Amino acid sequence: MHKNRMIFSFAVAVALLTPARSFAVDPAVKEAEAKRVELLRDVAPAVVAVFGQSGQGGGSGVLISADGYALSNFHVTSSVGDFMLCGLNDGNLYDAVIVGIDPTGDVALLKLLGRDDFPHATLGDSDEVQVGDWVYVIGNPFLLATDFHPTVTYGIVSGVHRYQYPAGTFLEYADCIQVDASINPGNSGGPLFNAQGELIGINGRASFEKRGRVNIGAGYAISINQIKHFMDHLRSGRVVDHATLGAVVASRSDGAIIVSNIIEESEAFRRGLLEGDEIVSFAGRPIRSVNQFKNILGIYPKGWKLPLVYRRDEEKREIYVRLRGLHQEAELLSQGGRSPEQPMPEPEQQPENPEPEKKPDGGEPEEQRRRPRMPIPGHGPPAAKPPEQYRHLLVKKSGFANYYFNQQEQKRIFGLLDSLGDYANASGTWSLIGRTDRDQAFDLTLAPQGVGLELGEQVFLQTLDDVQFADEPPETGGLLIALHQLKQMLIRREEGFAELYYLGSEPLDGFGPQVDVLATSFEGLESFWYFRKSDGRFVGFNSSLDDQTDDCEVRFLNWGNWQGRQFPKDFQVRTAARDFAVFHVEKLSITPPTVPAD
């Protein structure tokens, strides 16, 4: 009986306790929380609090490599100077130096110094981001983190492929990610992570309105995929530029996106694009609105070649078009060399356009808006005092945020050229004999005074006495002077050119492998030299007579070895999307110089 009562009491107790279960936390929630905590523990060490040398200013950043490369916003680093202090959540402040800047895209690359084992984020694929995805914004809003432990806010992706007009500044946010996680002053430059802890964007902008400069649920992050396109450009230490097609598009009443205006000097025009043509796709993405077109244009650097499909008379045609620079050279150059007498405008105090004038549906003809000029001058106010041991890591040069990093990249590329053999004493006359794929014999002479080519029955000449360079042979884009520059590159490198710098990287010809690019200027002729990133192989170069004609494109197909020197055995010559010939070299002989090298 007593026992029964006990059992009964126990049963009652269980019955009474049971309802409490409905208040217990679902294990799935606890599990999700635990994963979130673990994930934040993993990613937070890569988040950077950015300050000026004297502690002024402030924003956020994120480390992306063990040797200290970190991303931030241009509008953050420009206000704190070329050397800055970066706090990590290990409680330490590290010196950092500016590397490269993208003023249009509002991106800056900096390098934290003093370690080669920095914690760093893993780059994700921002094209995979979908509306509704959970995201983390980590950074230093309101500069709360005096111990450099960053602040975390959590939210969802509100929109993808958003286009934000320059809005009174030159900073254009194209193809960006919109989030409802709190983004506040000080979050600028900090990372946006997806639920897997991968870096998918750099936070930098938010819609503000009458409620003041605090979060109101619409923040914007530059997509990491855009930054990937610019990454090597930024590592070049340059002030990099964005691109334009040289054509303006508008939506027709039936919704088609058509070319409403085109510059006749543009490559797009030379490839056949005309006013009235319908744009079908660009860079492999279908185009259904003007904003989509601007989104795509906004994420590629100047000089990249992209596929464009257009329709005319029901016929689709595909062309590859090299993008023109968005800004005038002078505007960009002004970004480089610092001019301390002119203070950097505070981004906040720039007039914010109260009506960014986003067209109701992208339906109206979108005149290419007159872009505000880039802010003058270069990168930031003078640093309080550059740290002595790192002073050599900053080299000022016009057109560069920090030429030091360009020099490092040049050295790397020169190393690739070194592996081709010793050309230093090869400044005499070169003679190449062989046949073309059209079965014509050729005899090419590269002499210090000039270049001559016998091709079949014809003879072409280019003297080097003056700077009048011709398209010889005709319709090659100036092959003879291009080959002379190849010789210069092999024997003299930077000495052979008025200017030589590392440009960045791009997909070769718009569809090929990613290549490192050296840019040169020779007697006013611009050339670009391509080195395959995967194995460092020298794959060819482009040279142009002026910016209104098509490049002479030389591509090395096979290499041969002549007296210990590597030289292309087969090379292809193209211009204006047409093949000229493939040259099969049967013999290369180099005679010692008879006159002092020019």
Added chain:
Amino acid sequence: MNTSLLTSHDASKPPRTLHRCSRRAMLMACFATVSLTCATSAIAESTRSTIDYVQPRMVKIFGSGKGFKGFYAYSTGFLVSPEGHIATVWSYVLDSDQVTVVLNDGRRFSASVVGAEPPLDLAVLKIDAEGLQLPYFDLNDVEDADLGTRVLAFSNMFKVATGDEPVSVMHGVIAAKTNLSARRGRYETPYTGPVYILDAVTNNPGAGGGVIASRDGKLLAMIGKELKNTDSSTWLNYAVPISELRVSIDQIITGNFDAPAAEDDETPVAGAQYRPETWGMVLVPDVVYRTPAYIDAVRPGTPAEAAGLRSDDLILFVNDKLVSSCRAFREAVNRQEEGDTMKIVVRRGDQLVTFEFDVRSPEEQ
């Protein structure tokens, strides 16, 4: 609207007391990516399917208001019938001859206002979408939500989306259910009924007419205009439950009002000549085909003066029917019958004010 960049300038100095560049070993040098594929699971799935369900039912609305400081020429709406009826907030955006509606897929339509319920800040638009079988919210399938319900908010705040770009999505929780006590500028708002208060900043420029949906895709509420709390003067993030709007939306669509609508169409009884002047309202000279029905003057000692009508009031509705011109107003007035109450809604500044007048026999008037 401003989009701004986010550097903090009121920065205090970072503490320099910490040892600079200390090479403390990092235990987590290796930066492993944690896969959360399993944990994102169910919640993410329902969120995504809700977004996929709601987005095709949302529209972007563009109308008047452009060029005036503080006025936005855009708002949000949602489809409530397959024929193209759209519910949205009543606002000056609709006070235009040209209201453009852009569907989620980018198709553009001109829209007309078929009716409005000013006390609810509700308007219903119609686009010519017969036969298109547009996706829409079935208003018989809406729910009331409890406190703490996790919701998604959909709106074209800040006009971020254009063309076929989907509207913005935010997440939040229903933080309170209360009666609205708010003001717009100096004026109390007409609607004082139940609202959901949200913990997310849902009520931004252009967000009015957006929707709140539960995570599992049920339509819950319509996002209202930007309003401030009467007591605290803080901006409110609120939405009006669909259950408060459903009857009016339905009436506007069907034309079946509580008061039989047929009467409206009857020709006025011969001799019953009601005119605005009957109550002391003097309209502006009717100079063009659609002269807006502005009151030019109010005669002293008349019911209009007693009720508080003023010159420059713009008459928008008579008995909840839109009147778009002086002529339409005169016709509406002429249709009044003895014993009716004539309800007039005017726009004064940026506020809507309602007046009621008794309709007596012409002689008595």
